[in-house]
Amino acid sequence: MNAAPNLLMSSSELLKFAPFFQQQISGTVRDQDSVPIPGVNVIVQGSSTGTMTNLDGVYSIYARVGDTLVFSYIGFKEFKIEVSDSFSGDITLETSVDALDEVVINAGYYNTTQRERTGNIVKVSAAEIENQPLINPLQALQGRMAGVEIVPRNSLPGTAPSIRIRGTNSLRDEGNYPLYIIDGIPINSTPVVSRSLSAGVDPLNTIGLENIKSIEVLKDADATAIYGSRGANGVILVTTKKGIPSTGTLEARVYSGISTMPNRIDLLNTEQYLQLRKAAFENDGIEPNNSNAYDLLVWDQNRYTDWQDYFIGGTSTMTDMNLQYSGGDERTYFRLGGSYQNQGTIYPTDFNYQKITGNFNLNHTDVSDKLNLNLSITYGVDINDLIGNTILLNQPFSIPPNAPELFTEEGRLNWEDWIAVGQNNPLSGYFNESRAQTNNLNSNLVLNYKILEGLSLKANAGYTYLDREENVKIPTYSYRPSVNRVHESDHTNVKRLSWILEPQLIYDTKLLDGHLNAIVGVSFQKSSEILKEQSGIGYVNEALIGNLEAAQTINNDDYFNREYKYNAVFGRIGYNYKDKYFLNLTGRRDGSSRFGPGNRFANFGAIGAAWIFSEEGFLTDGTSILSFGKLRGSYGITGNDQIGDYGYLDTYEVTRGPSGLYPTQLNNSSYSWETNRKFELALELGFFDDKLSIAGSWYRNRSSNQLVGFALPSMTGFTSVQANLPATVENKGLELELNAQPIKNNHFVWEASINFSLPNNALVSYPQLKSSPYSNTYQIGKPLNIVWLYQYGGLDPETGIYTIVDVNDDGRFDFNDRTEIEELGREYFGGFNNSFSFKNLNIQFLWQFVKQRGTLFSMDVGRIGNQREAAIEALNPNSVYQIPTQGVQGLIGYAYAQSTSFFYTDASFLRLKTLSLNYSLPSNWIESLKVKKASLFIQGQNLFTITPYKGLDPEVPQAGTSFANLRSLTAGIQLNF
Structure with missing residues (x-):
């Protein structure tokens, strides 16, 4: 009889099959001082399997022998290790010179690292933005990223800033x-109508x-190419x-603070102002009377x-409270939280801005x-009561210094003293009440299923809904009594709804001596937007004001219901x-409903390469001071469909009379995609074990086949028609980034970084521009944001009035005499960031710098x-300003001077x-609690500005009286239990 077979294998035999069986690996991740690090990303390279360390630095993950585990965390070098039978699971991470150097970077459909990326991706972490007292998170990026311009438009809370990534590509503002x-869910980035x-x-x-x-x-x-047409502008x-x-x-965080106006314009005092006014009457030879000189004869x-001080001299208070709770095991964990923000105003009102947010995240692995x-x-949800008081913005700089009170002792508008001299109270409309509430939901579900080793199926689904109600109440007592107005109200409602579904197939495997990663996916997206504007x-x-049902008349001012469909097939x-x-x-093939049949689909793609x-x-012999060096480059074509919906169709509206239609839009079904060709070369270097790193990028983007509203003659009955113009806009430039760690020891660390951008925007091609409707707007070789100006002729030696030059000597002033060009874009910009850490104390500051031109507000002296205050120089015979006058010739001269470079100035800052x-409080202080x-923190915002600009805020140098930045100081505490 044969002996029974031995079914037991030796341990050495079992090891042969170990790579085919997953095992649970657990361990602790610590820093070089043996302190556990929470929140470290741990992934199995080439797969979707991943987890994070808990608050004690402990992790647990399933992997096979031979798999590679990748550990990454902000401020530490990425660490890779191959799983073996002897691997204990414990890891020590080394600090990194550059806090973003080896951290996983989100590239949208996939992740990469700073070391391995072939594209230009810039990242800002939570630590750099979370304590800033801002409403819009993008404003926290100012000065922190090369090539990214974020400029606030004004100081009113919620106003959409201007955002440009590597310049202006399109002739249409909405196309940029x-x-x-x-x-993972695309959001309509166009500002919501207000x-x-x-x-x-x-x-x-x-x-x-x-x-x-x-x-x-x-x-x-x-x-950006994997996003196709949607990524044309970054x-x-x-x-x-x-x-x-x-x-x-x-986690609990709360801070509170105040904001004030950081700057003042030196204005004329009463004595100076009256001196100029009297000189104006003398120069004009006019006798002052109560009508033309009430400030001299009637007012005190x-x-x-x-x-x-009256209008913008107030103090705005702010409070921000945030509470978050996290829990769960390695298989299922979640985060649930909410925040509340309240911000007051520097204006003489009691209105404010409030924001309430909630968030939930759930992660589960079976x-x-x-x-x-x-x-x-x-x-x-945000509630904004401040938006209706835009009348307050420019008043501080136009009211004479000896003007009477604006309000009565009872708090009503003072009409008597102003009507007595035939004028309107400058605060007419002050008691209008506004309230805007926005409710915004963003939801995203990602399912990832591993089919085979290295092959997984991913589904990304999202739904967004935005609803904004804006109501303005207009009572009669907010205006001049003699006007006989009735109570009114304005109502605006905007709804945005969108959904997206993106199934994807992801393959990741080792190939030869390398690593291959592939993605294939499909996008199905549908968006709709409804606008309704009414007046009661x-x-x-x-x-009853604001209740439309109680209004005697309801006007339907505007209404539209737009639908946008977008489909795509993409691969990488x-x-x-x-x-x-x-x-x-x-590669990506996009389809958009914004084009007519035959033009709806287009192909886009890109190639990127890098050599370390x-x-x-x-x-690698250890003798070179160069510790890292990489060359990378990319070229690709993306599209742009940022135009209105249904532009390829004839549209009609119902006439106010019975049973009639009238045309409102002329069709053109032949226009097609705007295209953007992008090219970039970059060099990245690290020295002295990466204690000093330098990166430089040169880029050139050319946007052609421009989509614009082509102007039509009035005889056609239409002002424009959507069409492609044979124009090419070029943005090219140089971006430099430097990161350094000059000092690092056990007690003190100094980290510094600087970014610098040198952009150049130009219209490089437009056949027959001079015969086009845009001949007076653009010029070949010049930026898009130029202003055509007259040539300043100085002061007329006989009259002392501003003059301009009749260039062609035809006896009149028209556009043919506008031969000078002022470029309003930024010549260069950037930021300089420093961080100092001494034991438990960290100090960080950021300097933002910009080189640009701007304008100063009026010097129509004598009116x-x-x-x-500089206007007082007009009394000097050698003054550069025209003489004090209030005559018609002086007004014409001033209007001409405004159309020259005379009032343009350096607005750099x-x-x-x-x-x-x-x-951070020492642990032995808080253990008993x-x-x-x-941790305790203090944050200052816009504390100090150095600039030659004489206006209010050089960041928005339009006319000198605009401003967008308040000086803020906040203090707070964060506690983790």
């Missing part, structure tokens, strides 16, 4: 918005800064925070009010380690050979209305944008 992505805010409202306002994990900006073709990725596996963690000659689910939901006129009493192949050579190929030459043998101090972490 970047793509917003929140947790009657009170001409620039509109930014849809990102309802996101809480404390809930943002990072913001990445994708700039070049390699980084992509802004906002990633919200996720939970951490733990038994339960409560000794009265003085600094109207800047027991088979094949299915992963991630759900993210953010909901925000004739309310019986004030209490990335290959990494020996961790030295990297190649990415991206510091890994070559001739540089009613205050002027800059260097601003201390942020200054923060953070002190059962607090895991406690």
